[in-house]
Amino acid sequence: MAQDGNSGTELAAADSSDHGHGTELAVGTAVVATDAVPNPGFPPHRPRVTDLDPKKEKRAERTVYTLFYLSAAGSIWAIAAYMMFPIEPENLNSVRANNLFIGLGLALALLALGIGAVHWGKALMHDQEGIDMRHPTRGSESTRDRAVEVFAEANEESGFGRRSLIRNSLIGALIAFPLPAVVLFRGLAPEGPEANPVRLLEHTMWKKGDRLARDPSGVPIKAVDVTIGSVFHVIPEELANLGHSEGYLEEKAKAIVLLMRLKPEDLVEDEDKKDWSYDGIVAYSKVCTHVGCPVALYEQQTHHLLCPCHQSQFDVTNHCAVIFGPAARPLPQLPIAVDDEGYLVAQSDFLEPVGPSFWERH
């Protein structure tokens, strides 16, 4: 029995007929206990000041649309702050100012939008208590018609159609609110002549003759230092020449390598890749081909590399082929050799792109 009502009497009647209380107890063996605490029903309706005083109603309306305009202003301020307080490389103060002012703008936008909506509901929308009983999922035609009526009533009672200033300012605030996100996400995209992300990810800084060095010290590694079963985290020796403003972290993220030494007879190498290793020493990209986590767990006994993010496993004896997990392709191998002084060097860059394989790179 779904009836709106604002009196305790109506509620009590609805409760009684629906639950079998009073004189309508259920038949059979069921024992229906009466409620220990009677339903008190609705408290007497108390009109709000905005119901009684048109001036106060007008003031509440002004407050609501002012808040919505304030919200739009906050969103616009967040965009302006993004441009006025750019992040400068190696300047922590600029990061602080950028985050602070963008954050203030977004906070104002959200807060004003929320407070405006609550104030609108509490002070201006129709103030009527009601009961809405549960129904089967799909209502009858009459219920559906009633739903349309309810929408129309809600429109009428909330004043959404009638109070054009509130409605339009709300629409303006909602349109303005996502705009900072567009600008902020655009800022994540690479800029400049090399802005094509596919190109940027296609190559790393490895090139022929670059020494393999320990991460993070940058000390070059000799082949004799790599004992069977050991594993090294490796960067190009030349990475140390790059400053942070020159893309140190970006280059490191792409070029990072894991170096391991196995017994040469344990390696099962393709004919065309036989000279990519040196006396059982192999080097593979540390960037998981699933979604790019660092593959840093080496099981010395099984020669498996494990990615901790989603448990992809790679077989080091077999060109890091995927043996388990969601990664779709092997870890790219860095062809290596040894120079005149016994240091491990790259023969070239990776011959395929490193990292997640969801990019269509070719």
Ligand code: FES
């Ligand atoms: S990122 Fe390595 S398994 Fe998902």
